[in-house]
Amino acid sequence: MQVDYLIIGQGVSGTWLSYYLQKEKKSFLVIDNDFPNSPSRIAAGIINPVTGRRHVTVWMAENILPFASKAYTEIGNELSITAISQKNIVDFFPSPQMRLSFQQRVEEDPTYVQFCIEDTQYHDLFRYEFGCGTIQPVYTANLESLLPAWRQHLEKNNQLIKEEFDIAQLEITTEHIQYKHIRASRVIFCDGAAAHQHPYFTLLPFAPNKGEVLLAEIPDLPVTHIYKKGMLLAPLATPGLWWIGSSYAWQFDNEDPTIEFREKTEQLLQHWLKVPFRIISHLAGIRPATLERRPFVGFHPLQPRVGLLNGMGTKGCSLAPYFAKQLVDHMIRQQSLHPEADLNRFTKILSRQPG
Numbered sequence: 001m002q003v004d005y006l007i008i009g010q011g012v013s014g015t016w017l018s019y020y021l022q023k024e025k026k027s028f029l030v031i032d033n034d035f036p037n038s039p040s041r042i043a044a045g046i047i048n049p050v051t052g053r054r055h056v057t058v059w060m061a062e063n064i065l066p067f068a069s070k071a072y073t074e075i076g077n078e079l080s081i082t083a084i085s086q087k088n089i090v091d092f093f094p095s096p097q098m099r100l101s102f103q104q105r106v107e108e109d110p111t112y113v114q115f116c117i118e119d120t121q122y123h124d125l126f127r128y129e130f131g132c133g134t135i136q137p138v139y140t141a142n143l144e145s146l147l148p149a150w151r152q153h154l155e156k157n158n159q160l161i162k163e164e165f166d167i168a169q170l171e172i173t174t175e176h177i178q179y180k181h182i183r184a185s186r187v188i189f190c191d192g193a194a195a196h197q198h199p200y201f202t203l204l205p206f207a208p209n210k211g212e213v214l215l216a217e218i219p220d221l222p223v224t225h226i227y228k229k230g231m232l233l234a235p236l237a238t239p240g241l242w243w244i245g246s247s248y249a250w251q252f253d254n255e256d257p258t259i260e261f262r263e264k265t266e267q268l269l270q271h272w273l274k275v276p277f278r279i280i281s282h283l284a285g286i287r288p289a290t291l292e293r294r295p296f297v298g299f300h301p302l303q304p305r306v307g308l309l310n311g312m313g314t315k316g317c318s319l320a321p322y323f324a325k326q327l328v329d330h331m332i333r334q335q336s337l338h339p340e341a342d343l344n345r346f347t348k349i350l351s352r353q354p355g
């Protein structure tokens with residue numbers, strides 16, 4: 001079988017890459033093993049314009065956020081699903097210092113942050129002592145619906161192979177790549193943290209990061225917002241189901257959920273929530289994060305048939321549509337990639353042989 005592109009992985013990166021290739025009427029196949037704990041399958045899908053304790057505006061927010069909002073709306077309409085919704089964050093300050101820090105941010109630049117109209121507005125639902133602010137606009141990409149719907153679409157078009165990709169069987173020649181019975185012009189890895197193990201990309205400064213999350217039933221909480229107090233509490237598509245997370249661990253022995261996270265998060269919920277909740281699940285996944293917190297997009301300098309759309313870190317839901325489109329424009333129209341994302345910034349490193 002001959003196609004233009006072979007894509008490895010159908011997380012949020014592989015989904016967007018195949019979406020834009022389809023728009024260009026290019027032929028492709030996607031190989032995906034449907035790993036249940038891949039970050040794309042356990043993320044809340046939050047697209048937030050600010051980040052961290054200081055509410056710093058995220059990289060390229062003014063381009064990436066409107067792009068993501070439009071892209072998810074468009075794919076949702078095509079698949080007849082709700083792929084995105086706007087749900088602003090109500091941020092309950094955990095300490096007077098955090099309130100002060102928020103105030104400084106509002107004074108510096110109120111584009112995305114404001115104080116709540118009434119500090120007591122949420123007193124029926126939550127315990128909090130230091131008031132609250134709002135972060136907006138915040139979107140939720142509904143990956144719970146989008147990933148299976150796109151998978152079904154690929155399957156219907158015979159563009160999906162549901163199996164484990166085995167890199168040992170990949171052959172690269174100057175004319176094409178060959179994987180089992182598939183011949184393609186290029187292979188593009190959208191396989192998340194797994195790419196760090198490939199002979200081609202092992203030298204890249206990946207910094208895999210483990211994140212844990214709880215799922216809980218909280219039937220009495222209004223689904224109008226995402227709530228934050230240290231952790232985020234985000235409504236999922238299933239009515240009454242909430243996502244609580246997440247942790248960020250740079251050092252870990254395994255990919256399993258930890259008892260420490262569960263105990264700490266349950267305690268937080270007990271102190272914070274005034275309405276009943278019931279934990280129903282505890283998950284962990286490895287984010288494909290990078291040392292310099294920028295994605296890896298483009299082609300290997302010595303293997304121009306081998307590409308990467310990866311390194312999405314903590315922000316795959318906002319970055320993946322934007323950089324998938326850039327990569328497709330780069331391949332088809334020779335447009336440049338953003339220099340901070342372009343893989344060619346690692347030409348020297350990738351030209352070395354892995355030791």
Ligand SMILES: Cc1cc2nc3c(=O)[nH]c(=O)nc-3n(C[C@H](O)[C@H](O)[C@H](O)COP(=O)(O)OP(=O)(O)OC[C@H]3O[C@@H](n4cnc5c(N)ncnc54)[C@H](O)[C@@H]3O)c2cc1C
Nearest residue numbers: 009011012013033035039040045046165192211315316317
């Ligand atoms: C707990 C947690 C919460 C998060 N919350 C958010 C959030 O709210 N907002 C946000 O923007 N980001 C969030 N993230 C980060 C986000 O999930 C990632 O940036 C994003 O999902 C990365 O997507 P990806 O498609 O590049 O990689 P992945 O999600 O890792 O997808 C890789 C795909 O490749 C497949 N695959 C891998 N190896 C193989 C193989 N050998 N053969 C076949 N298939 C293979 C996997 O099954 C998977 O489908 C969160 C991450 C975690 C862990």
